[in-house]
Amino acid sequence: MKTEAELIDRILKGEWRNFAILVDKYEAKVFNYVNYLMNNREDAEEMVQDTFVKAYRSLNQFRGEASFSTWLIRIAHRNCLTHFRKKVPIKVSLDNVTNSSAGNMVNSPSKSLHLDDRQQVLNRALAQLKPDERSAVTLFYYQELSLQEICDVTDLTLSNVKILLHRSRKKLLEILKEMGVKQSTL
Amino acid sequence: MMDMNQEDELLKGLFESSEVQPSSNITEKVMHRIDVNPKAFEYEPVISKKAWIVMGSAFAITMLYLLVNSSGVAIEAPIAFQVIKDGMIKFGTGFSFELQRPALPEIPSTLLISIAALNVIGIYLIAYIRWRKSMFR
Numbered sequence: 001m002k003t004e005a006e007l008i009d010r011i012l013k014g015e016w017r018n019f020a021i022l023v024d025k026y027e028a029k030v031f032n033y034v035n036y037l038m039n040n041r042e043d044a045e046e047m048v049q050d051t052f053v054k055a056y057r058s059l060n061q062f063r064g065e066a067s068f069s070t071w072l073i074r075i076a077h078r079n080c081l082t083h084f085r086k087k088v089p090i091k092v093s094l095d096n097v098t099n100s101s102a103g104n105m106v107n108s109p110s111k112s113l114h115l116d117d118r119q120q121v122l123n124r125a126l127a128q129l130k131p132d133e134r135s136a137v138t139l140f141y142y143q144e145l146s147l148q149e150i151c152d153v154t155d156l157t158l159s160n161v162k163i164l165l166h167r168s169r170k171k172l173l174e175i176l177k178e179m180g181v182k183q184s185t186l
Numbered sequence: 187m188m189d190m191n192q193e194d195e196l197l198k199g200l201f202e203s204s205e206v207q208p209s210s211n212i213t214e215k216v217m218h219r220i221d222v223n224p225k226a227f228e229y230e231p232v233i234s235k236k237a238w239i240v241m242g243s244a245f246a247i248t249m250l251y252l253l254v255n256s257s258g259v260a261i262e263a264p265i266a267f268q269v270i271k272d273g274m275i276k277f278g279t280g281f282s283f284e285l286q287r288p289a290l291p292e293i294p295s296t297l298l299i300s301i302a303a304l305n306v307i308g309i310y311l312i313a314y315i316r317w318r319k320s321m322f323r
Contacts, residue, residue, distance in 0.1 A: 031208035
């Protein structure tokens with residue numbers, strides 16, 4: 001079993017096909033992060049590919065100061081920000097949220113949410129947050145990064161990360177509450 | 187009313203249970219894109235921007251010192267209203283005045299040459315450290 005450092009070393013020495021092992025290992029983590037941020041599966045898949053290709057091309061700059069997964073997430077995060085800057089924001093009608101099947105499902109306290117409904121509920125709730133807020137909660141609750149690691153990914157100061165995380169967490173919980181999501185519904 | 191831990195658990199659980207699987211051929215697509223030019227790693231400058239700024243500032247300060255310390259600056263003014271001398275403001279009577287050379291300490295030329303040499307050595311030292319780092323990463 002090769003360690004990550006050994007793998008990277010081998011890739012840099014020319015055994016580039018070993019990079020597939022790293023892609024296999026981290027594609028789900030990177031994909032879900034990007035998907036939560038972009039809320040579009042096709043765009044997210046395209047973005048994941050770009051992230052891995054960029055990571056490969058800059059592999060000689062990976063110093064091992066952060067973990068490889070944090071480094072990858074940082075590249076994905078920057079890619080997404082560039083994408084958001086280029087793209088005209090799409091306005092999502094909130095009427096659709098309340099009329100959706102997920103909306104109806106969560107308002108019924110006796111029923112628990114199905115997997116698909118949970119995905120819909122979270123995606124709809126995240127869609128109401130700003131990109132930096134989506135990023136903060138996803139990095140903290142999904143990627144389970146520490147505050148310092150979030151600083152490394154987002155290039156924000158520790159105090160800014162704390163404020164952003166507090167604000168986005170509060171906002172997300174309020175949205176979920178409006179949608180009728182409680183711990184018992186999960 | 188949920189407490190902080192329950193809220194955190196709710197969000198964590200929601201994120202975990204909403205995880206989706208990417209399409210199965212992502213690895214294949216990535217490797218296909220890399221396959222076009224597998225040895226092309228992005229160019230990394232030997233001397234970073236930060237190092238250039240530090241060295242540039244050191245060089246600029248040295249040059250500035252040499253420039254200021256080498257000669258006094260004389261200004262001929264058609265109308266001179268006042269002369270600042272020994273910290274006192276006196277009204278002038280003449281039509282010209284001279285700005286006094288700043289009282290900087292004398293630095294021997296050998297020291298200046300040493301500073302310039304250190305600048306040059308610094309460039310090579312940084313390049314060497316970065317090369318060693320890349321070798322033993």
